[in-house]
Amino acid sequence: MAARRFLLLCASLVTGYFIGTCGAAASELTERPVVRLAELEIDPNQLAVYKAALKEEIETSIRAEPGVLTLCAVSVKDHPTQIRIFETYADRAAYEAHLQAPHFKKYKSETQGMVKTLRLVETDLILLGAKTGQR
Amino acid sequence: MAARRFLLLCASLVTGYFIGTCGAAASELTERPVVRLAELEIDPNQLAVYKAALKEEIETSIRAEPGVLTLCAVSVKDHPTQIRIFETYADRAAYEAHLQAPHFKKYKSETQGMVKTLRLVETDLILLGAKTGQR
Numbered sequence: 037m038a039a040r041r042f043l044l045l046c047a048s049l050v051t052g053y054f055i056g057t058c059g060a061a062a063s064e065l066t067e068r069p070v071v072r073l074a075e076l077e078i079d080p081n082q083l084a085v086y087k088a089a090l091k092e093e094i095e096t097s098i099r100a101e102p103g104v105l106t107l108c109a110v111s112v113k114d115h116p117t118q119i120r121i122f123e124t125y126a127d128r129a130a131y132e133a134h135l136q137a138p139h140f141k142k143y144k145s146e147t148q149g150m151v152k153t154l155r156l157v158e159t160d161l162i163l164l165g166a167k168t169g170q171r
Numbered sequence: 172m173a174a175r176r177f178l179l180l181c182a183s184l185v186t187g188y189f190i191g192t193c194g195a196a197a198s199e200l201t202e203r204p205v206v207r208l209a210e211l212e213i214d215p216n217q218l219a220v221y222k223a224a225l226k227e228e229i230e231t232s233i234r235a236e237p238g239v240l241t242l243c244a245v246s247v248k249d250h251p252t253q254i255r256i257f258e259t260y261a262d263r264a265a266y267e268a269h270l271q272a273p274h275f276k277k278y279k280s281e282t283q284g285m286v287k288t289l290r291l292v293e294t295d296l297i298l299l300g301a302k303t304g305q306r
Contacts, residue, residue, distance in 0.1 A: 071245050073255065091298045098300035106241075106301040108259070110206045110294035120208065120294065122257045124243070159245035159255065163226045165233035166241040166301075 069105065069164055070131045073157040074121040082150040083117055089150075090119075093143035101137060103130020124164065204240065204299055205266045208292040209256040217285040218252055224285075225254075228278035236272060238265020259299065 078086045087109075094107040103126040112118040125131040134140055213221045222244075229242040238261040247253040260266040269275055 071243060073245075073257075087297055094298050094300045098302065104302075106299070108206060108257075108299045108301070109297040110208075111297060113293040113295055116295070119297070120292075122208075122243075157255075158248040160248055160251070162222055162244040162246060162254070163229050164241070164243045165229045166243070167233065167239075 068127060069161060070125040070128055071159045071161050071164070072123045072125075072131070073159065074119075074123065075155040075157065076119040076121070076151055077153040078117045078119055079150050079152055080117050086119075086147055086150040089143055089146050090121075093139055096139040097134060097137065100139070101130070101134055103127065104134055203262060204296060205260040205263055206294045206296050206299070207258045207260075207266070208294065209254075209258065210290040210292065211254040211256070211286055212288040213252045213254055214285050214287055215252050221254075221282055221285040224278055224281050225256075228274055231274040232269060232272065235274070236265070236269055238262065239269055 090109055094109060097104045097107055105124040105126055106122070108122045110120050110122075112120065125134060225244055229244060232239045232242055240259040240261055241257070243257045245255050245257075247255065260269060
């Protein structure tokens with residue numbers, strides 16, 4: 037399983053960090069982390085409820101889905117209704133599985149009336165460097 | 172040291188993930204991860220050289236700086252000169268130290284003629300969930 041291999045790669049590096057890149061052949065596309073950025077504008081009157089739903093969705097996804105590597109939600113400083121969610125998945129299959137997960141569908145239906153605009157930015161990975169927590 | 176505590180927190184969770192949040196008191200601001208997003212437009216004629224310098228900077232920062240937790244560089248799909256760099260630091264001190272690191276200064280001076288526009292998006296963390304590589 038691609039997700040498993042990716043995580044084992046992290047754990048195997050004794051120096052405590054890993055570097056993921058995209059220099060491999062096209063046939064290995066599904067083995068690569070998928071990185072996506074979501075840019076949202078939230079109804080200010082529903083911001084607290086939205087953030088609670090978002091936190092629940094992130095916690096459940098990280099705990100329950102092996103292929104969801106990171107979900108990081110921030111707001112733009114001084115613009116609390118401008119939310120950015122930075123997402124990394126072990127591979128394309130993990131990303132597709134996440135879209136079908138019941139907790140993700142619950143989040144989407146609960147928050148659809150709170151989201152004024154949503155832009156999904158698809159990306160090509162250049163380099164992902166991260167501490168593994170092994171130091 | 173804040174960075175050390177943050178990484179130990181990751182390693183101590185047997186379930187293999189960690190959740191960072193920003194619900195603490197104002198006095199703990201320096202203990203929190205700092206998340207920053209850089210949005211760059213690169214001169215297309217110098218894109219390959221720029222990406223090589225960026226990769227070197229990321230690899231060195233992750234390896235040499237305990238407080239640099241993640242540096243993830245992507246390009247917007249179908250727009251290879253539009254680069255986004257998602258950065259997380261253990262705390263404000265780690266971020267300030269990174270700006271003074273010799274490898275970061277080298278990257279900045281080497282690439283200043285390649286960067287057409289640069290926007291730094293400062294953020295407030297809502298929730299950071301990530302696998303630790305412990306699974």
